[in-house]
Amino acid sequence: MxxxxxxxxxxxPVTQGDNQRGHWYRGGLxxxxxxxxxxxxxxxxxxxxxxxxLELLAPGITVSVSYQPESREHEGRWYTELRCFSVIPIxxxxx
Numbered sequence: 001m002x003x004x005x006x007x008x009x010x011x012x013p014v015t016q017g018d019n020q021r022g023h024w025y026r027g028g029l030x031x032x033x034x035x036x037x038x039x040x041x042x043x044x045x046x047x048x049x050x051x052x053x054l055e056l057l058a059p060g061i062t063v064s065v066s067y068q069p070e071s072r073e074h075e076g077r078w079y080t081e082l083r084c085f086s087v088i089p090i091x092x093x094x095x
Contacts, residue, residue, distance in 0.1 A: 001068050001085065006033030008063045008087075009040065011054040027051045028084065031065060043067055043084035053087055062090040 014027040028044040043065055045051060057063065065087050071080040 001066050003064055003066050004031070004033060004041070005062060005064045005090065006031035006041070008057050008059055008061050008089075010059060011057065012042070012044075014051055025051055027054065029054055029057075029065070029087065031063060041082060043082045045084040047085065050084060050087055057087070057089065064088045064090055 009030040009032055012028040012030065014025055016023065016025045018024070024046055025048055026044065026046055028042060030040055030042050032038050032040050045054075066085045067082045068085065069080060070083050071078055073079075
């Protein structure tokens with residue numbers, strides 16, 4: 001698992017559905033990072049506790065995101081996502 005620190009930009013909309021394993025929720029977040037060149041990264045999470053926490057975060061706060069990159073093949077094309085496992089606010093005084 002890897003960790004990155006950046007500025008919380010926004011939470012992504014939550015979607016939900018059903019499959020063989022039951023009901024699921026999917027959402028995520030966008031952060032920006034980098035000192036000389038600003039970059040953005042989108043993270044995905046299926047963890048309901050993390051999704052609830054994202055609702056409480058205000059844009060502009062610094063967060064630490066634990067994630068795992070994951071790639072998979074579908075019909076000859078490869079897709080990569082950054083699977084988020086936790087989001088920890090660094091400077092709570094801005095919330």
